[in-house]
Amino acid sequence: MVATKKSEPRGRRRSFDVDEAVETAMRLFHARGYDAVGVAELGAELGIKPPSFYAAFGSKAGLFERALRRYAAGEANIFARALAEGGDVATVIARTLALAAALYPGQNGTAGCLVLDGARNSADPEAQALADAAKREGCAAVRDFIATEAPDRADALADLVVVAMMGMSAAARDGADRDRLERVAAMMDRAFRRELSGA
Amino acid sequence: MVATKKSEPRGRRRSFDVDEAVETAMRLFHARGYDAVGVAELGAELGIKPPSFYAAFGSKAGLFERALRRYAAGEANIFARALAEGGDVATVIARTLALAAALYPGQNGTAGCLVLDGARNSADPEAQALADAAKREGCAAVRDFIATEAPDRADALADLVVVAMMGMSAAARDGADRDRLERVAAMMDRAFRRELSGA
DNA sequence: ATTTTTTTGTAGCGACCACTATAAAAAATC
DNA sequence: GATTTTTTATAGTGGTCGCTACAAAAAAAT
Numbered sequence: 001m002v003a004t005k006k007s008e009p010r011g012r013r014r015s016f017d018v019d020e021a022v023e024t025a026m027r028l029f030h031a032r033g034y035d036a037v038g039v040a041e042l043g044a045e046l047g048i049k050p051p052s053f054y055a056a057f058g059s060k061a062g063l064f065e066r067a068l069r070r071y072a073a074g075e076a077n078i079f080a081r082a083l084a085e086g087g088d089v090a091t092v093i094a095r096t097l098a099l100a101a102a103l104y105p106g107q108n109g110t111a112g113c114l115v116l117d118g119a120r121n122s123a124d125p126e127a128q129a130l131a132d133a134a135k136r137e138g139c140a141a142v143r144d145f146i147a148t149e150a151p152d153r154a155d156a157l158a159d160l161v162v163v164a165m166m167g168m169s170a171a172a173r174d175g176a177d178r179d180r181l182e183r184v185a186a187m188m189d190r191a192f193r194r195e196l197s198g199a
Numbered sequence: 200m201v202a203t204k205k206s207e208p209r210g211r212r213r214s215f216d217v218d219e220a221v222e223t224a225m226r227l228f229h230a231r232g233y234d235a236v237g238v239a240e241l242g243a244e245l246g247i248k249p250p251s252f253y254a255a256f257g258s259k260a261g262l263f264e265r266a267l268r269r270y271a272a273g274e275a276n277i278f279a280r281a282l283a284e285g286g287d288v289a290t291v292i293a294r295t296l297a298l299a300a301a302l303y304p305g306q307n308g309t310a311g312c313l314v315l316d317g318a319r320n321s322a323d324p325e326a327q328a329l330a331d332a333a334k335r336e337g338c339a340a341v342r343d344f345i346a347t348e349a350p351d352r353a354d355a356l357a358d359l360v361v362v363a364m365m366g367m368s369a370a371a372r373d374g375a376d377r378d379r380l381e382r383v384a385a386m387m388d389r390a391f392r393r394e395l396s397g398a
Numbered sequence: 399a400t401t402t403t404t405t406t407g408t409a410g411c412g413a414c415c416a417c418t419a420t421a422a423a424a425a426a427t428c
Numbered sequence: 429g430a431t432t433t434t435t436t437a438t439a440g441t442g443g444t445c446g447c448t449a450c451a452a453a454a455a456a457a458t
Contacts, residue, residue: 011404012454033320035234039446049407050447056405060446116369121232121320135373156382159370163383166373167366170315171358174334174365183355184362191390210434211424238416248437249417255435259416399458406453414445423436428429 018056021046026067031109034064034119034127061126064119068134071114078103079142089149090196093161094189096142100165101181104172112169150196157195164188217255220245225266230308233263233318233326260325263318267333270313277302278341288348289395292360293388295341299364300380303371311368349395356394363387 024046028037039060043053057063075081082095104112115138119131139162146161147154168181168188223245227236238259242252256262274280281294303311314337318330338361345360346353367380367387 008456009404010402010456012406012456014405032322036320036322038444040444051408051449052406054447117319120316120369120372121235123231123235132373155379156386159375159379159383160386163363163366163370163387165366166369167362167364170319170365170369171362173319174331176358180354180358184358187355187359187390187394188362190393191386194389194393195386207426208434209426209432211426211436213435237414239414250419250438251436253417401456401458403456404454406451408450408452409448410450411448412445415443416441418439418441420438420440421436422438424434426431426433428431 014052014056016046016048016052021048021056022063022066022070025063026070026114027108027110029064029067029118030071030106030114031111033117034122034124034131059126061124061130064127065130068115068118068130072134072138076103076114077138079138079145083141083145089146090193092145093192096161097164097168097185097189097192098182100168101178101185104168104181105176105178106172111175112173113165116166116169117173146196153195157192160188160192160195164192213251213255215245215247215251220247220255221262221265221269224262225269225313226307226309228263228266228317229270229305229313230310232316233321233323233330258325260323260329263326264329267314267317267329271333271337275302275313276337278337278344282340282344288345289392291344292391295360296363296367296384296388296391297381299367300377300384303367303380304375304377305371310374311372312364315365315368316372345395352394356391359387359391359394363391 025037025042028042028045039050039053042060042063043050046053048056053063057066071077078099079092079096082092082099085092085095087095100113106112115131115134119127122128122131139158142161143154143158146157150157164185168176168184171184172181224236224241227241227244238249238252241259241262242249245252247255252262256265270276277298278291278295281291281298284291284294286294299312305311314330314333318326321327321330338357341360342353342357345356349356363384367375367383370383371380
């Protein structure tokens with residue numbers, strides 16, 4: 001194994017870090033929503049000009065897709081984090097709601113959930129479809145997990161959890177702080193346990 | 200009382216009905232959000248040209264304000280409707296949630312609540328401020344009513360109700376139908392009763 | 399050193415944004 | 429009928445939108 005070092009690509013090297021650019025775009029889209037962040041601002045913030053932007057990401061929606069994937073693959077995927085720590089359905093859902101209350105207040109204006117609210121009211125059908133697909137994925141994961149204990153009522157119970165998360169995301173975007181969200185999360189958790197135990 | 204008939208205003212008569220125009224604008228803003236509806240489309244749908252538009256409403260945000268007031272003054276103000284029928288706190292909140300489940304699926308694409316979601320992710324600070332003021336008004340009404348029975352826990356209980364409504368509005372905008380919303384509303388109602396009765 | 403490939407910056411595309419200057423049309427008052 | 433007042437339609441303002449044509453610059457391969 002001498003020549004494992006892959007040869008450099010042929011042309012001029014990129015002058016910016018793609019992952020870093022996706023991270024910055026993710027933050028901007030999260031803070032103000034898809035439509036409110038223009039390509040000009042993205043380019044300025046990322047330090048790249050339009051041709052480099054389109055060579056790297058294809059389109060504004062292409063960058064949004066990368067940002068959504070990065071978001072769902074990181075610590076913002078609160079259900080995945082709650083699930084990873086193990087436990088029964090009630091425990092994991094309680095953890096999920098608590099993580100939402102901790103994460104959704106955000107910082108630097110990045111409140112709520114990018115997947116749930118990033119493309120809300122967007123005029124671009126492509127952005128709407130991307131966010132919608134990410135939502136379906138997350139909701140299906142919650143539903144399937146709940147179904148392991150309550151297959152009959154999984155749909156209703158998942159709806160309760162998802163509506164709670166959407167409501168908390170919206171409230172956070174409207175300025176609700178961590179204390180208020182934690183209070184709501186605790187009540188939502190009690191509601192979920194009650195419904196799960198077969199009210 | 201002979202001359203009670205007020206004299207006609209002096210100039211040329213308006214060729215369109217202002218209230219009807221506000222109604223149409225309300226429907227458009229409700230369906231797609233503030234930013235996604237342009238002045239050109241509004242003018243076309245209302246059958247009026249830009250100068251008439253600005254003479255009547257001052258600005259796009261001015262028309263949005265009229266639409267918000269009309270919305271909050273009508274049957275879309277579900278808490279006011281629930282309150283008008285009387286009853287104790289638990290009864291009125293249950294009615295509010297049930298009305299949300301009935302109203303939020305909407306028709307012709309007008310899903311969710313215009314006040315809660317009409318200016319979400321808007322790039323216009325004026326539209327955001329108008330929607331925010333309407334939200335505060337509605338939330339304060341819920342809080343003050345709950346305070347008549349539970350003054351200590353009114354803030355937390357109102358947060359529970361408002362987060363439930365925001366979540367149901369978001370879910371409706373994402374396509375949730377009436378059956379699903381009613382199931383969620385019933386669970387939220389049980390949660391509220393449990394918290395009100397002092398868990 | 400020349401060729402080839404990729405990224406870069408400059409400049410600008412047509413389309414749409416909210417909004418307005420101007421003057422003609424339609425009504426009441428004189 | 430002439431004057432005054434308001435609304436109308438035509439046309440266009442500067443600005444921003446997402447996106448692209450073009451050629452110079454920077455790298456590897458020859």
